């Protein structure tokens with residue numbers, strides 16, 4: 240599903256340059272649930288943003304579902320992004336003046352799906368994350384865990400091949416974090432490929448494979464015995 244080879248990325252800052260990713264090689268098969276671990280500043284978000292086509296590497300190759308991701312114009316890149324990728328962020332990134340249903344339906348609007356169908360699809364995903372009764376509520380009327388569930392429903396609504404989550408539990412208390420991980424595990428059990436960036440060891444143990452990043456290189460990449468989040472909530 241994902242294959243990257245010898246990926247490098249530097250940030251230019253004036254006359255200085257910060258080498259953040261120093262030759263990353265890894266691949267992710269369909270249906271995997273992978274965590275990318277590492278301390279703050281190790282390059283996790285940089286890597287995830289490149290995988291999410293929100294940023295480009297300086298060198299190396301990236302293949303997503305058989306397609307080389309390179310030198311795409313903004314329009315094609317946006318089409319690929321919509322078709323292949325769903326995003327979940329630490330800070331939820333919901334639109335504050337839109338209710339839960341409209342937040343979930345918004346990406347479908349950009350895909351040109353008609354209003355009635357958008358509402359039906361969005362509602363079905365709100366149901367899936369257990370928030371059907373909260374459809375007309377604004378984000379500021381929801382708890383952190385509920386906001387993240389809405390964000391997950393939104394990410395799923397366009398039926399992406401891969402979900403990319405950057406510290407999805409980073410703003411949540413422990414119990415709520417495990418509830419969100421239970422939802423993520425359930426989505427993965429249905430066959431969806433998911434990458435989760437985290438710096439929390441307990442969260443990484445709820446995935447099936449841990450990729451450890453340190454100072455821009457992968458220092459370990461191991462399959463793990465997945466801990467069921469359900470047993471903790």
Ligand code: ADP
Pocket residue numbers: 250251252257259277278279280281282283284285286
């Ligand atoms: P992580 O997500 O693991 O905390 P990041 O990928 O966000 O790490 O950042 C890795 C390094 O790159 C850090 O030193 C950070 O300060 C730097 N960095 C991240 N984004 C930028 C940017 N847009 N411009 C300059 N430096 C950046």
Ligand code: MG
Pocket residue numbers: 283284285
């Ligand atoms: Mg980060």
